[in-house]
Amino acid sequence: MNDAILTWLQRLVQTPSVTPNHAGPKAFTPGEGAMATVVARAFQSLEADEIIYDPVLPKRDNVYGIWYGESPEVLLLDVHMDTVGVEQMTIDPFAGEIRDGRMYGRGAVDTKASLAIALGLLESHIASGKKLPYTIMIAASVDEEEGGFGAAALARWIKQRQWRPLQMIVAEPTECRPVYGHKGLVRQFITVHGEAAHTAQPHLGKNAISAMAQVILALDAEHQRLQQLPATGLGHGTLTVSLIEGGRGLNIVPDACQIGIDRRVIDGEVVDDVAAAIIALVEAASPLPVTVTPATYGDAFYQDPTHPWVQAVADFHHTSATSAPYGTNAYAYGDLADCCVVYGPGSIAQAHTADEWIALSEIDRAADFYRHWWGLHA
Numbered sequence: 001m002n003d004a005i006l007t008w009l010q011r012l013v014q015t016p017s018v019t020p021n022h023a024g025p026k027a028f029t030p031g032e033g034a035m036a037t038v039v040a041r042a043f044q045s046l047e048a049d050e051i052i053y054d055p056v057l058p059k060r061d062n063v064y065g066i067w068y069g070e071s072p073e074v075l076l077l078d079v080h081m082d083t084v085g086v087e088q089m090t091i092d093p094f095a096g097e098i099r100d101g102r103m104y105g106r107g108a109v110d111t112k113a114s115l116a117i118a119l120g121l122l123e124s125h126i127a128s129g130k131k132l133p134y135t136i137m138i139a140a141s142v143d144e145e146e147g148g149f150g151a152a153a154l155a156r157w158i159k160q161r162q163w164r165p166l167q168m169i170v171a172e173p174t175e176c177r178p179v180y181g182h183k184g185l186v187r188q189f190i191t192v193h194g195e196a197a198h199t200a201q202p203h204l205g206k207n208a209i210s211a212m213a214q215v216i217l218a219l220d221a222e223h224q225r226l227q228q229l230p231a232t233g234l235g236h237g238t239l240t241v242s243l244i245e246g247g248r249g250l251n252i253v254p255d256a257c258q259i260g261i262d263r264r265v266i267d268g269e270v271v272d273d274v275a276a277a278i279i280a281l282v283e284a285a286s287p288l289p290v291t292v293t294p295a296t297y298g299d300a301f302y303q304d305p306t307h308p309w310v311q312a313v314a315d316f317h318h319t320s321a322t323s324a325p326y327g328t329n330a331y332a333y334g335d336l337a338d339c340c341v342v343y344g345p346g347s348i349a350q351a352h353t354a355d356e357w358i359a360l361s362e363i364d365r366a367a368d369f370y371r372h373w374w375g376l377h378a
């Protein structure tokens with residue numbers, strides 16, 4: 001184990017960075033502010049050629065560090081600074097305790113270990129006095145666990161700079177397997193508008209719940225239709241009615257009914273088209289007026305797994321590339337880099353848990369890969 005990596009990881013875990021919507025009394029100051037300060041100071045002490053604050057949300061900036069190398073080709077790492085909440089944790093979330101070959105704490109596996117590896121390796125490299133072979137950019141981003149606004153800002157910034165990174169890693173715990181794809185999503189609220197009346201005379205009202213029943217059946221049929229389509233690289237799209245609310249009392253014809261839906265989007269689908277198709281479908285199905293409000297939209301992430309670099313990452317660890325059942329910042333990174341994978345040490349099974357931890361051996365494995373990726377020599 002590289003001591004510098006472990007020291008950085010402990011410092012990062014000891015710096016609370018709970019995403020604001022998850023923050024309770026145990027989270028200290030919500031948000032990534034303290035982390036951003038630690039990261040910016042780290043970039044400074046590691047002699048970054050550029051340190052950039054990219055404003056994303058009020059008091060929540062992405063922090064970018066750039067180190068120019070012999071080659072202008074850019075290797076880009078996106079690592080999110082925020083974590084999920086800590087209220088239900090059974091360990092001290094911010095102690096950074098090392099025990100039984102593991103580091104415990106909120107964010108240890110998701111995803112501060114990847115940032116610690118990057119900082120630790122740069123620290124060792126700078127001590128060597130050599131120039132980096134490639135230009136390295138570390139993007140410490142905000143808001144991954146909530147709205148994904150940090151990722152959108154990073155994508156915007158890279159395009160404005162007119163950069164096209166040669167290779168990009170989105171840091172998440174993948175057990176050191178390159179992840180080449182995951183589904184995107186379209187989440188919407190659908191409201192059917194009826195008219196209230198006394199249930200003794202229901203013909204005087206317009207029943208929004210009964211109308212919504214028609215909408216739900218149409219959405220379920222749409223899910224079934226999606227399963228009949230030929231599978232793509234990411235399989236099939238899905239559509240789930242996941243929330244429902246409506247009615248005001250047992251003796252009132254309901255004037256409104258609202259549902260929430262979660263549509264998983266595959267490669268080749270365009271989220272705006274999918275969203276528009278759902279609107280058309282519910283309008284056709286509902287006998288009463290209906291409105292659709294967008295909640296979250298994110299494109300599917302799909303990197304051609306036959307790309308040589310995807311293969312190279314897999315080969316390095318004697319494994320194979322895989323797709324992920326969960327979403328990541330890579331929603332925002334379609335066509336941003338020549339090749340992009342989600343990758344990192346540790347398992348998603350330990351992410352968001354009550355006793356989050358990462359195995360130190362996993363950190364070693366990923367650090368070996370980063371050294372190889374950046375062309376550093378131990």
Ligand SMILES: [Zn+2]
Nearest residue numbers: 080110111172
């Ligand atoms: Zn994560």
